[in-house]
Amino acid sequence: MLLLAGITLVDLNTTERFRIISWIVLVPGIAAAICGIWATAAFALLAVLDYLLVDSLWPHKYQAGLPDFILVTLAGLLAVIACAVRVGSERRMLHMRDIAETTRRTVLRPLPPGWAGLEHAEVYLAADTVARVGGDFYDIQPGPYGTRVLVGDVQGKGLGAVETAAALLGTFREAGYHEKDLATVAGRLETRMLRHRGHTVALGRDDGDRFATAVLLGFPPGEPAAVEVVNFGHEPPLAVRPSRVRALPQGDGLPLGMGELVTGSGSGPPPTRTIVLAPDETLLVTTDGVTEARNADGAFFPLSEEVSRAATSDPALLVAHVRDGVLRHTRGRVSDDTTIFAIRRTTAP
Numbered sequence: 001m002l003l004l005a006g007i008t009l010v011d012l013n014t015t016e017r018f019r020i021i022s023w024i025v026l027v028p029g030i031a032a033a034i035c036g037i038w039a040t041a042a043f044a045l046l047a048v049l050d051y052l053l054v055d056s057l058w059p060h061k062y063q064a065g066l067p068d069f070i071l072v073t074l075a076g077l078l079a080v081i082a083c084a085v086r087v088g089s090e091r092r093m094l095h096m097r098d099i100a101e102t103t104r105r106t107v108l109r110p111l112p113p114g115w116a117g118l119e120h121a122e123v124y125l126a127a128d129t130v131a132r133v134g135g136d137f138y139d140i141q142p143g144p145y146g147t148r149v150l151v152g153d154v155q156g157k158g159l160g161a162v163e164t165a166a167a168l169l170g171t172f173r174e175a176g177y178h179e180k181d182l183a184t185v186a187g188r189l190e191t192r193m194l195r196h197r198g199h200t201v202a203l204g205r206d207d208g209d210r211f212a213t214a215v216l217l218g219f220p221p222g223e224p225a226a227v228e229v230v231n232f233g234h235e236p237p238l239a240v241r242p243s244r245v246r247a248l249p250q251g252d253g254l255p256l257g258m259g260e261l262v263t264g265s266g267s268g269p270p271p272t273r274t275i276v277l278a279p280d281e282t283l284l285v286t287t288d289g290v291t292e293a294r295n296a297d298g299a300f301f302p303l304s305e306e307v308s309r310a311a312t313s314d315p316a317l318l319v320a321h322v323r324d325g326v327l328r329h330t331r332g333r334v335s336d337d338t339t340i341f342a343i344r345r346t347t348a349p
Contacts, residue, residue, distance in 0.1 A: 003027055004046065008054055016062040021054050025072055028079035032086065040083040044076025107137065107166045116142030118149070118219065119346045121315035123323045125289065125338040127157065134337035135161030135212075136287050137169050141176035146221045148176035148185060151341045152214030152234065152256070153287040160200070160207055167196040168212060168256065182218040186230045186269035189216070193257040211257035215285050217343075218272075224345060227275045227283065232256050235291055238284040238307060239277060240318060240342075245307050248275055248283075282313040282344040289338030290322065293330050301329045315342035 004027045011021040028044040035043070051072045055063050104126075111120060118140060126134045135154030140147060150172045154161040171192040175185045193212060200207035215237055218228035229237070231251020239246050253270020254261060277283070284307065293301040303322070310321040319340045326338060 003030065004043075004050060008050060011054055012057065016058070019058075019062070019064060021051055022064055022068040022071060024051055025075035028076045032079040032083040035083065037080065037083050037087055041076075041080050044079055047076055048072055103162070107162060107169060109139065111140055114346055115140050116147040117346055118147060118343050119315055120341070120343045121319040122342070123319050123338075123340045125323070125326075125334050127289070127334055127337050135165055136289070136337040136339040137165035138285075138339060138341050139169055139172060140343075141173050143177035145180045147219040148172070148182070149217040149219070149343060150176070150189075150214060151217075151285040151287070151339065152212050152232070153289075153337070153339070154212040155210055155255075157337070160205065160210070163200075164193075164196060164207075164210060164212065167192060168214070172216075181272075182216065182228045182230060183269055183272050185218075186216055186232075186272070189214070189232075190256055190259045190269055194260065197257055211255040213255045213288075215251070217283070219345065225276050225279070227277055229273045229275055230270050231273075232270060233258075235286065235288070238304065239275075239281045240284050240307055240310075240313050241278060241281050242311050242313055245304055247304070249273060277344075280313055282315055282318060282342050284318060284322070285339075285341045285343075286322070287337065287339040289334060289336040290326055290340060292336065293326050293334070293338070295329050296331070301326055313344070315344060318342045 004024065007020060007023050007027075011019060014020075024047045027047045028040060031040040031043040048069075051069060055065070055068075108124060111122070120140065122138060124136060124138075134157060136152070137154070138149075138151040140149050150169070152165075152168065154164045154168075168189060171188055172185070175188040179185045179188065197207055197210055200210075212232070213234040214232040215234045216230040216232070217237075220226055220228065229248060230253065232253050233255035234251060236248045236250050239248060251270060259269065286303065290301060291303055306322060306325040307318070310318055312318055312321070319342045322340045326334070326340075
């Protein structure tokens with residue numbers, strides 16, 4: 001409206017040597033970029049009417065006449081068409097965003113506060129900011145044999161990694177509930193990885209060497225200080241207290257999908273280790289998007305030092321501190337899917 005009024009006033013207050021009323025074609029053109037279809041049509045009509053009114057106020061020999069009238073009219077029609085195309089594209093984009101969000105919530109389902117007797121906090125930063133989901137995965141599954149937690153990272157990126165993560169989470173949610181032993185859950189995950197990979201290869205896809213690193217945790221009932229850990233080639237979790245940070249024992253198991261490389265007495269899932277935690281200790285599990293994050297000089301993110309500076313074991317504060325540190329270290333350019341997951345038993349019964 002300001003542009004429309006400005007062109008009109010300039011045209012009426014200058015001489016016949018500076019007729020700019022035909023510049024009014026800019027009005028519906030700009031409206032097509034920022035307004036809806038009906039608003040653009042209204043501006044196009046208003047531009048035509050304003051042109052007729054202003055041009056008629058000039059003596060006949062100074063009028064722009066029919067050629068410019070056709071220009072203004074055609075510009076309005078084209079602006080409405082362009083606006084319709086833009087609005088349609090925006091609607092399709094919003095629909096695709098809704099699909100991406102639904103996919104993300106299906107793979108990484110929301111976890112209620114205090115879910116399954118665990119105080120937890122998590123941050124997921126997808127390298128693909130459009131899809132908003134990648135190969136990292138996590139979940140908490142309560143069951144009659146205690147609460148199980150799975151955090152992992154599928155090798156590779158793209159929809160293939162998302163599909164693999166969804167397959168592993170589906171198996172975890174069932175096996176984590178029904179199976180009594182954590183080792184059995186680990187075996188089911190390894191079998192699912194091999195089956196999924198075989199299926200994708202049969203479809204002709206190049207997924208024959210895909211694998212996933214993961215940490216499987218078990219919180220057995222009646223043992224408030226004990227945590228069972230099965231590590232599939234993942235970075236060991238950190239046990240964080242306000243006064244110190246310690247790394248759990250390094251996992252000696254192979255990633256999911258590579259267990260078939262082990263033969264003989266060492267075959268099968270990685271061993272289950274039982275760790276004793278202090279009452280104020282929080283487990284922090286991260287994926288390689290954190291540990292391999294680099295700054296402009298190529299230096300890796302110092303996770304242990306950053307966690308030590310946090311001086312807290314509160315899961316929410318701890319996760320936020322690490323997230324901010326990673327983004328600051330990489331200047332906001334996350335090159336890989338990044339998951340930061342912190343859990344501890346709740347003090348409430």
